[in-house]
Amino acid sequence: MWFLVIFPVLIITLYKVRKIYTYWKGRGVPYCVHPLHCFGLFSENALRINCYSDVFEELYYKFKNKRYIGFYNFFQPVLLIRDPNLLKRICVKDYHAFSVHSEAIPLNLDEQWSKNMYAETNTQRWQKLRTSMTPSFTSNKLKSSFPAVEQFAIEFVNYLRESIDKNVTVNMLEIIRRVLSDITVNAYFGVKCDSLREPKNIVHLMVHEAMTLPCFHGFTHLCSRVCPKLLQLLGVKVYKASVQNFFAEMMERRLQLEFENGFKPYDIITALPELQGVKFSNTEKLNRSLIDDITGHAFLLTFAGYETTVTTLMSLLYELTVNDVVQENLYRDIIQTLDKYNGNVCYESVKAMEYLESAIEEVLRLHPPAPVIDRLATVNYEIKAEHPNEEDVVIEKGTPIWILAKAIQNDADYFPDPKKFNPDRFLSKNRHTVAQYTNIPIGAGPRSCPGYRYGILQVKVIIVNLLLNFKLLPTEQTYVRKSSKTYTIRKHGVWVHLKTRLK
Numbered sequence: 316m317w318f319l320v321i322f323p324v325l326i327i328t329l330y331k332v333r334k335i336y337t338y339w340k341g342r343g344v345p346y347c348v349h350p351l352h353c354f355g356l357f358s359e360n361a362l363r364i365n366c367y368s369d370v371f372e373e374l375y376y377k378f379k380n381k382r383y384i385g386f387y388n389f390f391q392p393v394l395l396i397r398d399p400n401l402l403k404r405i406c407v408k409d410y411h412a413f414s415v416h417s418e419a420i421p422l423n424l425d426e427q428w429s430k431n432m433y434a435e436t437n438t439q440r441w442q443k444l445r446t447s448m449t450p451s452f453t454s455n456k457l458k459s460s461f462p463a464v465e466q467f468a469i470e471f472v473n474y475l476r477e478s479i480d481k482n483v484t485v486n487m488l489e490i491i492r493r494v495l496s497d498i499t500v501n502a503y504f505g506v507k508c509d510s511l512r513e514p515k516n517i518v519h520l521m522v523h524e525a526m527t528l529p530c531f532h533g534f535t536h537l538c539s540r541v542c543p544k545l546l547q548l549l550g551v552k553v554y555k556a557s558v559q560n561f562f563a564e565m566m567e568r569r570l571q572l573e574f575e576n577g578f579k580p581y582d583i584i585t586a587l588p589e590l591q592g593v594k595f596s597n598t599e600k601l602n603r604s605l606i607d608d609i610t611g612h613a614f615l616l617t618f619a620g621y622e623t624t625v626t627t628l629m630s631l632l633y634e635l636t637v638n639d640v641v642q643e644n645l646y647r648d649i650i651q652t653l654d655k656y657n658g659n660v661c662y663e664s665v666k667a668m669e670y671l672e673s674a675i676e677e678v679l680r681l682h683p684p685a686p687v688i689d690r691l692a693t694v695n696y697e698i699k700a701e702h703p704n705e706e707d708v709v710i711e712k713g714t715p716i717w718i719l720a721k722a723i724q725n726d727a728d729y730f731p732d733p734k735k736f737n738p739d740r741f742l743s744k745n746r747h748t749v750a751q752y753t754n755i756p757i758g759a760g761p762r763s764c765p766g767y768r769y770g771i772l773q774v775k776v777i778i779v780n781l782l783l784n785f786k787l788l789p790t791e792q793t794y795v796r797k798s799s800k801t802y803t804i805r806k807h808g809v810w811v812h813l814k815t816r817l818k
């Protein structure tokens with residue numbers, strides 16, 4: 316009896332699954348077949364079998380000479396882009412047809428998350444947010460944020476000097492996380508912490524908690540792709556309620572102080588459209604839903620800016636530690652530039668360090684914090700055949716597009732000896748050799764990163780202060796490679812032997 320029910324259900328399910336997984340074949344798009352096909356190749360990541368950027372790099376080389384690849388993310392067909400000209404069309408020329416990001420987190424899971432700039436699908440609301448934020452990253456604004464960042468970098472070096480013996484080996488990951496978390500909460504929430512000396516302070520612990528989004532991990536991640544309704548039923552949010560409340564209270568205090576006493580940490584928050592025209596001249600309590608929205612934006616800035624900056628710094632520290640010649644070139648660049656500025660570490664002198672700029676560009680090429688850039692087709696879009704083995708393909712509205720940034724940036728056709736850390740590639744005399752759209756660590760087009768210059772400023776100031784005081788030497792642990800299964804950052808951190816430089 317049961318058999319009569321189960322058998323037809325099984326046949327219908329198999330038919331539907333087969334229909335999904337023949338989607339790209341039916342369109343004449345080269346596609347990948349994989350042992351874990353029924354969950355899409357992304358399951359490798361969700362099941363913690365492999366790091367997703369490694370999976371994509373493998374695919375990139377497997378489909379050499381193809382401009383795009385059909386792929387399945389669980390039950391959803393996704394188009395992977397491997398050609399720089401096609402990525403230019405998607406992100407820049409025909410931007411209007413791909414103006415939003417695909418859903419990293421299902422939008423109906425958390426209303427507050429869906430309102431932030433990255434997740435916003437309404438292009439008019441996105442434009443308003445973006446326009447309000449852009450002036451916060453001009454050179455003048457960055458210059459005004461310099462003293463605060465420099466102060467944290469000095470504290471960082473003082474801490475290293477105080478807490479270590481003359482020659483010592485440290486894991487930089489936890490220390491860097493603490494410094495950058497202090498810089499971040501100071502900039503957006505106006506709170507001053509000393510997480511170096513008080514690593515268990517509640518604000519730092521909460522930042523850490525906020526950055527480990529449950530939606531991106533293990534079973535919850537699998538559920539968010541396969542059955543988001545289940546997560547809705549279970550009440551799973553992007554951020555835990557305790558974390559949300561903690562930061563909302565901090566934001567409320569910050570805004571009260573700002574509007575009552577003219578206190579100004581970094582005006583990126585007060586520039587937000589939600590706060591335009593709002594009067595806070597009296598002390599009555601601020602509207603909670605407004606505070607929640609503003610906190611949501613501050614969370615995005617923290618999420619988008621903190622983890623990417625930590626990753627960039629860790630990769631740079633690693634490469635400098637294992638490449639002594641590059642480290643010494645950089646040290647020389649710092650000393651020689653500072654000589655021209657009377658030894659002053661200031662916005663202008665740091666900006667003038669060309670080799671430092673090139674080293675950061677090179678580390679972002681080699682280890683981009685975001686290995687894949689995504690878009691969503693907002694209309695049906697035709698990709699015309701350009702090669703004999705291609706057909707015209709219509710990309711249906713609603714199809715996610717994933718651009719294989721890291722794989723492109725590590726392709727020997729664009730960057731000779733691509734795995735070599737070689738900042739010279741980006742010196743002004745060599746820059747013309749870098750082909751357009753082959754290096755996109757901050758994305759491309761109108762939706763590229765608005766805040767990276769602030770992140771890079773933090774990286775520069777910390778590296779300058781560190782190298783002026785210490786030489787970075789490798790130890791056995793430095794060479795152990797255990798990258799995280801989900802992120803590009805080295806999970807076990809970067810072990811460095813610090814040797815005090817004699818002044």
Ligand code: HEM
Pocket residue numbers: 432433434445615616617619620621623624627679684685688689756757758759760761762763764765766767768769770771
């Ligand atoms: C080295 C540091 C950074 C890197 C490598 C980086 C990289 C990226 C990338 C790849 C994107 C997606 C771009 C696209 O889809 O085309 C992005 C978006 C974004 N980033 Fe960054 N980022 C960095 C630092 C920051 C900082 C410090 C902030 C904030 C202060 C920030 C705020 C944002 C925001 C708000 C978006 C979403 C933009 C939108 O959807 O319009 N980023 N970033």
